[in-house]
Amino acid sequence: MRTALLTVFTALCLASPLAAQTAREEIEADRNKAGGIYSLYEEPKAVPAPAPKGYKPFYISHFGRHGARHNSADPAFLLNLLDRAAADGKLTPLGEDVRARYAALYPQLKLREGDLTAVGTAQLEGIARRMMTLYPRVFRKGRTVQAVSSTSPRCLLSMAAFLQGLRSSGWKGDISLDTGNAWMRTVAPHRKANELYVQQRGRIRTEDRAAWEADVQRLRDEIDEKAFLSRLFTDEEWVRTQGDPQAFMKGFYSLAVSTPCTGLPEDFYDLFTPEELYREWAVENLRYYGYFGPSKYFGGTSWAIAAPALEKIISDADEDLRTGTTAARLRFGHDVGLMCLYSLLDLDGWRTTADDPHEVADAWRCYRVPMAANLQWIFYRNAAGDILVRLRVNEEDASLPVEPAVEGIFYRWEDLRAYCLARCSEARTLIERMPL
Amino acid sequence: MKKTLILLLAVFSAICLRAQDYFPGANPQPYPPFADSWKADPMMVTGNYLMYRMDTPAPTPAPAGFKPFYISTYGRHGARFFGRNEMYDTIACLFDAGAQNDALTADGQEFYRRFQAVYVLAKGRGGDLTRLGVAQQQELARKMLRDYPAVFKGQRLVDARSTTVPRCILSMTAFCDALGTAAPSLEIHQDASAADMHYMKPNSKFNPKVRPDEVDSKMDVGEGRWLEPWQEMWRQTAHPKEFFARLFKDPSFVEAFGDPVHLERECFYLMADTPCVSDVIDFREFFDSEEAARLWELENWRFYQVSGPGRTYNDRNWAYAEVLLDQIVRSAGEDMAEGRMAARLRFGHDYMLVNLLTLLNLDGWNVVTEDFGRLKEVFRFSELPMATNLKLIFYRNRAGEVLVRAALNDREVRLHIDGAEGPYYRWEDFEAFCRRRIALARQILER
Numbered sequence: 001m002r003t004a005l006l007t008v009f010t011a012l013c014l015a016s017p018l019a020a021q022t023a024r025e026e027i028e029a030d031r032n033k034a035g036g037i038y039s040l041y042e043e044p045k046a047v048p049a050p051a052p053k054g055y056k057p058f059y060i061s062h063f064g065r066h067g068a069r070h071n072s073a074d075p076a077f078l079l080n081l082l083d084r085a086a087a088d089g090k091l092t093p094l095g096e097d098v099r100a101r102y103a104a105l106y107p108q109l110k111l112r113e114g115d116l117t118a119v120g121t122a123q124l125e126g127i128a129r130r131m132m133t134l135y136p137r138v139f140r141k142g143r144t145v146q147a148v149s150s151t152s153p154r155c156l157l158s159m160a161a162f163l164q165g166l167r168s169s170g171w172k173g174d175i176s177l178d179t180g181n182a183w184m185r186t187v188a189p190h191r192k193a194n195e196l197y198v199q200q201r202g203r204i205r206t207e208d209r210a211a212w213e214a215d216v217q218r219l220r221d222e223i224d225e226k227a228f229l230s231r232l233f234t235d236e237e238w239v240r241t242q243g244d245p246q247a248f249m250k251g252f253y254s255l256a257v258s259t260p261c262t263g264l265p266e267d268f269y270d271l272f273t274p275e276e277l278y279r280e281w282a283v284e285n286l287r288y289y290g291y292f293g294p295s296k297y298f299g300g301t302s303w304a305i306a307a308p309a310l311e312k313i314i315s316d317a318d319e320d321l322r323t324g325t326t327a328a329r330l331r332f333g334h335d336v337g338l339m340c341l342y343s344l345l346d347l348d349g350w351r352t353t354a355d356d357p358h359e360v361a362d363a364w365r366c367y368r369v370p371m372a373a374n375l376q377w378i379f380y381r382n383a384a385g386d387i388l389v390r391l392r393v394n395e396e397d398a399s400l401p402v403e404p405a406v407e408g409i410f411y412r413w414e415d416l417r418a419y420c421l422a423r424c425s426e427a428r429t430l431i432e433r434m435p436l
Numbered sequence: 437m438k439k440t441l442i443l444l445l446a447v448f449s450a451i452c453l454r455a456q457d458y459f460p461g462a463n464p465q466p467y468p469p470f471a472d473s474w475k476a477d478p479m480m481v482t483g484n485y486l487m488y489r490m491d492t493p494a495p496t497p498a499p500a501g502f503k504p505f506y507i508s509t510y511g512r513h514g515a516r517f518f519g520r521n522e523m524y525d526t527i528a529c530l531f532d533a534g535a536q537n538d539a540l541t542a543d544g545q546e547f548y549r550r551f552q553a554v555y556v557l558a559k560g561r562g563g564d565l566t567r568l569g570v571a572q573q574q575e576l577a578r579k580m581l582r583d584y585p586a587v588f589k590g591q592r593l594v595d596a597r598s599t600t601v602p603r604c605i606l607s608m609t610a611f612c613d614a615l616g617t618a619a620p621s622l623e624i625h626q627d628a629s630a631a632d633m634h635y636m637k638p639n640s641k642f643n644p645k646v647r648p649d650e651v652d653s654k655m656d657v658g659e660g661r662w663l664e665p666w667q668e669m670w671r672q673t674a675h676p677k678e679f680f681a682r683l684f685k686d687p688s689f690v691e692a693f694g695d696p697v698h699l700e701r702e703c704f705y706l707m708a709d710t711p712c713v714s715d716v717i718d719f720r721e722f723f724d725s726e727e728a729a730r731l732w733e734l735e736n737w738r739f740y741q742v743s744g745p746g747r748t749y750n751d752r753n754w755a756y757a758e759v760l761l762d763q764i765v766r767s768a769g770e771d772m773a774e775g776r777m778a779a780r781l782r783f784g785h786d787y788m789l790v791n792l793l794t795l796l797n798l799d800g801w802n803v804v805t806e807d808f809g810r811l812k813e814v815f816r817f818s819e820l821p822m823a824t825n826l827k828l829i830f831y832r833n834r835a836g837e838v839l840v841r842a843a844l845n846d847r848e849v850r851l852h853i854d855g856a857e858g859p860y861y862r863w864e865d866f867e868a869f870c871r872r873r874i875a876l877a878r879q880i881l882e883r
Contacts, residue, residue: 112631177606180564
């Protein structure tokens with residue numbers, strides 16, 4: 001009885017209040033989320049809802065972000081600053097300590113900007129293994145896997161890690177592998193290989209861009225970087241002679257949130273107060289929200305660039321359903337592709353907007369696209385040949401504003417397909433209607 | 437004036453003499469006569485786009501009691517589309533216009549028909565690994581496993597590195613995936629990072645020893661010191677009028693689309709690369725064999741200058757490979773001491789491989805000549821197929837003695853190591869030999 005009560009109590013604590021948590025509360029409860037797009041992937045907790053009676057999984061379409069990676073900023077930037085400060089005697093005891101810790105770490109960061117880490121490799125292997133465990137039928141003998149990657153090395157290595165995960169689960173089927181600029185249009189929609197992206201960016205008005213940048217800057221200006229830097233440096237005036245203090249603080253934030261991605265036994269979160277971490281995250285979040293989320297900044301078209309990516313998912317599925325030989329299509333890309341796809345699909349709250357930059361944090365949260373984030377489409381079929389699809393975001397069920405064919409999160413493929421194509425056509429229209 | 441000239445000549449011959457001395461024991465006739473090879477092998481014309489030949493001769497048996505236990509490689513990516521999209525686009529433009537204007541001969545129409553079949557696959561794919569390139573790497577992995585099963589037995593490690601170029605990374609992934617599938621007990625690590633580029637591509641900006649005027653494309657592609665003389669040689673050698681007369685009713689039609697020599701060269705590249713894209717489409721018949729041999733020689737010369745012992749870079753090009761050889765030797769020492777490593781695989785490029793072969797004083801890669809006519813007898817870039825690779829295979833006996841054998845494209849090669857017969861060399865002798873070559877290369881770079 002006591003156990004049962006406890007279970008109910010825990011379930012209540014976990015479920016209801018969390019749903020309504022603000023971003024600030026979520027970050028305070030879980031520091032990992034302060035990392036934004038650097039957040040580490042959380043393995044799924046929920047047991048997936050069973051498929052409707054008579055339906056069996058037979059095909060998977062997967063779009064995933066690369067796994068945990070090194071900071072994309074040059075690691076020498078902060079080291080040089082700390083070294084100069086040490087030479088000029090401008091470091092506080094904490095500053096000295098940070099310098100020593102960072103210098104010890106530096107050889108493992110040098111020339112590694114943006115590289116996939118061992119943590120990232122393990123993330124991708126894990127996702128593949130869980131896919132094999134949940135859907136062994138999909139990967140039955142004689143069926144192939146088609147994998148494509150962005151040309152970015154970390155994405156290619158993520159693809160390699162995913163394959164290792166499939167192989168270590170015993171899968172021995174044939175695989176087709178590809179990468180190249182020709183694929184970027186659909187695996188990395190924020191690159192110039194995507195004509196829709198080029199068209200959209202070409203039509204962004206200078207004043208619109210300025211408005212977005214001003215809002216981001218306003219949020220940044222609310223952070224007290226002097227207070228932060230005074231904990232590391234003894235001389236505020238000196239810091240200013242070295243460069244932009246805001247850029248320095250942002251540099252330390254990137255260092256703090258990217259270090260867990262390396263798997264190295266170091267941690268720089270102690271440099272920040274919870275409030276500072278939250279605010280740094282909020283600035284980054286606003287930046288992503290503006291450029292790739294459902295924001296109104298650029299005529300509300302930021303996310304629309306993902307239309308070719310979604311159209312490809314649909315046309316690949318059409319082909320694979322026809323041939324019947326493909327078990328899975330795997331695509332390895334970037335955070336932006338996923339963010340845009342989510343808004344395009346209008347997945348669970350990914351279209352929520354806020355006009356006030358301060359409220360964006362509670363409307364749209366970039367830590368929902370952590371390292372190794374992924375969107376999976378699992379196709380089910382019954383004996384009559386009816387096809388249902390379930391969508392999973394980071395391996396947890398997701399829902400769309402489409403009337404489900406049956407209870408829950410299973411959509412009839414024809415309905416979902418029509419819905420997706422309508423969304424794509426809406427996205428294209430939006431961009432076409434942007435003033436020239 | 438005369439005195440200066442004599443002095444210059446003296447200095448020049450001194451340099452040449454020194455260059456020859458860098459390659460003691462070099463075999464001046466490493467290949468059968470060019471004319472014979474050309475006749476015997478109709479695919480030789482594809483040069484370094486040649487498809488890898490999997491049917492390799494069995495190696496000399498290892499001395500009694502010695503078993504292979506470790507392999508170290510440097511290899512090139514698999515078959516790829518031609519490096520520049522413009523090649524395909526230029527030919528498309530030219531032949532589209534030819535067809536529209538009824539300017540094509542029957543041969544020209546056939547050329548165009550075949551080209552369209554290639555273009556569907558190749559458009560926008562410049563430099564990418566092809567489907568056949570993926571298959572090549574997968575097959576090479578299975579072959580390595582077949583050839584050296586003892587090396588990959590048990591829970592051993594494989595460490596694979598690639599340059600950061602996508603076709604190399606994909607080659608590595610294809611290779612490692614096939615290897616891991618066939619030998620699931622292996623623990624395979626793959627990486628591609630700027631942190632390894634200083635040895636994976638020794639003339640990259642990541643190698644602190646590289647001179648700014650020799651970094652990346654300033655030496656190997658596009659804008660090297662070989663470019664102007666090579667362009668001039670093409671102007672003097674190619675016969676675009678005759679070539680295009682077979683394809684166009686009036687060969688002057690092509691002039692509106694660019695320099696006819698450049699256009700013929702693009703067609704030559706298309707011919708050479710197509711086996712990488714399709715195993716059924718072939719453009720070789722559109723080239724007169726003698727013209728093709730002349731053009732092959734020009735490309736061979738370019739290769740010789742860029743990455744072999746040609747005089748353009750005064751030995752600095754191949755000397756850069758010292759950092760790669762050093763990494764190979766050092767990691768071999770560490771891996772043998774540690775014991776779990778089955779193989780170290782490196783996925784890079786053909787230029788860097790030739791640098792390494794020349795540094796190792798391997799026959800066929802070490803003859804210094806300024807005689808253009810003779811070059812084709814002593815240096816052949818068709819020995820560098822797609823997925824071309826150098827393997828060092830390590831053998832050990834019960835007493836712990838280690839022997840090393842080298843194979844280029846899975847064909848045994850002999851090293852010029854004093855007092856050693858080969859093809860099995862004592863590790864200590866091999867290591868000392870490599871150290872001497874590395875020291876020589878460093879001397880050259882410091883000169």
